[in-house]
Amino acid sequence: MTNTITITEEEYKIAAKAEGRIEILLELIDNYYREQVSAFQTKNIENTKDIVAVFVGGGSCSGKSTIRKDIMDSYEGDFILVDSDQLKEVIPEYNGLFLSYGFRTASIVHNESSDMAKLLTNKIISECNNFLYDGTLKNTEKYKILFTLLKKHNYRISLHIVDCGISLAIRRNKARAEAESRVVPDDIIKKSHQDIVNSFLALKNLADEWILYNTNGDSPAIIASSDSDERDETLYQAFLAKRENIEE
Structure with a gap:
């Protein structure tokens, strides 16, 4: 968490509702997906x-x-692993929230990490993995x-x-x-x-x-x-x- 700036729950909620948020999540999911796939030999x-x-x-x-x-x-x-707890840490504001709220951060980002798990699952199914x-x-x-x-x-x-x-x-x-x-x-x-x-x-x-x-x-x-x-x-x-x- 080096150089991480603390973030309040209200600031996170504003960011989560901002225009273009879904595009950010889709990019994060795409990166996560490619990392997971590259970790094993994908079967033909x-x-x-x-x-x-x-x-x-x-x-x-x-x-x-x-x-x-x-x-x-x-x-x-x-x-490919689909785990909303693991996806929580991919959320851009997660580290800043953790500095502010510690244990409670997981509950703050719960809904968005669940959405990410759904997006990831849909992508995996579309690729038949x-x-x-x-x-x-x-x-x-x-x-x-x-x-x-x-x-x-x-x-x-x-x-x-x-x-x-x-x-x-x-x-x-x-x-x-x-x-x-x-x-x-x-x-x-x-x-x-x-x-x-x-x-x-x-x-x-x-x-x-x-x-x-x-x-x-x-x-x-x-x-x-x-x-x-x-x-x-x-x-x-x-x-x-x-x-x-x-x-x-």
Whole structure:
């Protein structure tokens, strides 16, 4: 953040609404896209049925990063990453806002980073590239529409949902705040863990394959998956119960 000038939230809001802002965002997305593509050997896809869209979702601090890394490693990194948290740092005013507001910066730029994630996803689909989408996936209707669009473009959809106990997620959040300078309010964490249950139940039937994980232990455990009739009934019912009761 060398030579960064502090920016107020009001100054950012004015900039975000200014004429020509969309062109700025499109240029930023184009640069980000080209950097991501150059990081791996793009495959010459002749049969578009081979393209894959991987979605890693779950409540805040559920352990998505671990699952994401495992998936990226298994596919040898041949994916463009769509992560609104990562895109936040691409926003021109981000560093200046961070000097002014620290932890709160993420919430200030949340809407614009979500817009950028949508723009990036649309660009990837238009180019028929593989991608991995990392997010809470709590907006069920939004992703139902996206999954339908992906099917029209012959994508294979792989859905990975990550779960953990609420109290553990809150502890992880506090530890992350100290290590990475980002924090999520407890009520937001609880709501995201509640909403992901409904998203999972709605989206799993639209995906070609799905896996539900639990990260309470030292290493992720599979609760249930589309390719097996077996499941950990205790963990599965605990996950479903979050729809009604998110207190632990």
